[in-house]
Amino acid sequence: MLRDLFRKPKKYATIPSEQVKKDIPEGIMQKCPKCGTILITKELEKNLKVCKACGHHLPMSAPERLQSLVDNGEYHEYDQELISKDPLAFPDYVKKVQADMNKTKLNEAVVTAEGKIGGYPAIVGVMDSRFRMGSMGSVVGEKIARAAERAAAKRIPFILFCASGGARMQEGVLSLMQMAKTSAALEKMHREKVLFVSVLTNPTTGGVSASFASLGDINIAEPGALIGFAGRRVIEQTVRQKLPDDFQTAEFLLKHGQLDMVVPRGELRDTLIKILEFHA
Known part of the structure; x- marks a missing residue:
C-alpha cells in the first residue's frame, strides 16, 4: 500500500x-x-x-459555396453534362478524371449556376480545388465562357469564385486557349455593361490568375489567399532578389492596387448583396 x-x-x-x-x-x-x-x-x-x-x-467545395451564398440554397445549375475528353491521349488522364468525378460527385472543376443573392438574380460560377486542383481544361473554360455569355444575354451580373492551380497540362494548348476564350466572353459582358465580380480564393495561380480571375469590374479576395502567376522560387531565381514574406498574398495585392477589397468569408455574402444592390 x-x-x-x-x-x-x-x-x-x-x-x-x-x-x-x-x-x-x-x-x-x-x-x-x-x-x-x-x-x-x-x-x-x-x-x-x-x-x-x-x-x-x-477550402470550400463548390456545392458548399453555393449553398452558403444563394438565397435558401436554391439555384439552377448549367452545363452539368459537359465532361473532359483526352485529346492528347495523356497517360492515365481519363482514369484520374474519373477518380475525381467519383470523389467529388462533380463532372468538372467548376460549377456554373443561376440563383438569387439577397433577392438579386445572378449567374454564379464556383471553381472546386478538389477536382484536378481546379485546373483549367477545355471544359472549365467552356463553362465559364458560356456563363459569361448568359450573363450578357440576360443582363444580370456574373460572380465567379476562382480557385485553381492554373492551366491543365494534360490538355496542352487546348487548356491555354481557354485564357483567350474566357477573356473574350468577359469583354462581351463589358461591352454590354454587365457587372462581373471576381472573387479570388486560395489558391488562384497560373493561367487562371493571368486571365479571367483578374478581369473583374470588382476584384475581391478572401484573407490570406495565395494569388499569383509563377511560383515564388521561380520569381526569386529570375529577379535574383528575396521577395517579401507576404508576397502573392491577398493583403499584399490589395496594398499594391491589384485588388479592390479583401473580405472575410463570413462577410462575403453581405458584401456581394451591397454590390448587387448598388449596380441593380
Whole structure:
C-alpha cells in the first residue's frame, strides 16, 4: 500500500488500440493547417470553414459555396453534362478524371449556376480545388465562357469564385486557349455593361490568375489567399532578389492596387448583396 502512494507518475502516453481507433467516427474532427487547432467538423462547417482560433480560411467545395451564398440554397445549375475528353491521349488522364468525378460527385472543376443573392438574380460560377486542383481544361473554360455569355444575354451580373492551380497540362494548348476564350466572353459582358465580380480564393495561380480571375469590374479576395502567376522560387531565381514574406498574398495585392477589397468569408455574402444592390 505504501509503495502505491510513492509511485512515480508515468512519463509516457498510452497508445490507443486499433479497436479503439475504429470506434471513433472518421471525420468528426480535423486540424487547422495553419495553427494546428483541433476543430469539430460540424462547428467548422457552421462557421463557413473558417478556423475560430486563427481565422484561417479552409477550402470550400463548390456545392458548399453555393449553398452558403444563394438565397435558401436554391439555384439552377448549367452545363452539368459537359465532361473532359483526352485529346492528347495523356497517360492515365481519363482514369484520374474519373477518380475525381467519383470523389467529388462533380463532372468538372467548376460549377456554373443561376440563383438569387439577397433577392438579386445572378449567374454564379464556383471553381472546386478538389477536382484536378481546379485546373483549367477545355471544359472549365467552356463553362465559364458560356456563363459569361448568359450573363450578357440576360443582363444580370456574373460572380465567379476562382480557385485553381492554373492551366491543365494534360490538355496542352487546348487548356491555354481557354485564357483567350474566357477573356473574350468577359469583354462581351463589358461591352454590354454587365457587372462581373471576381472573387479570388486560395489558391488562384497560373493561367487562371493571368486571365479571367483578374478581369473583374470588382476584384475581391478572401484573407490570406495565395494569388499569383509563377511560383515564388521561380520569381526569386529570375529577379535574383528575396521577395517579401507576404508576397502573392491577398493583403499584399490589395496594398499594391491589384485588388479592390479583401473580405472575410463570413462577410462575403453581405458584401456581394451591397454590390448587387448598388449596380441593380
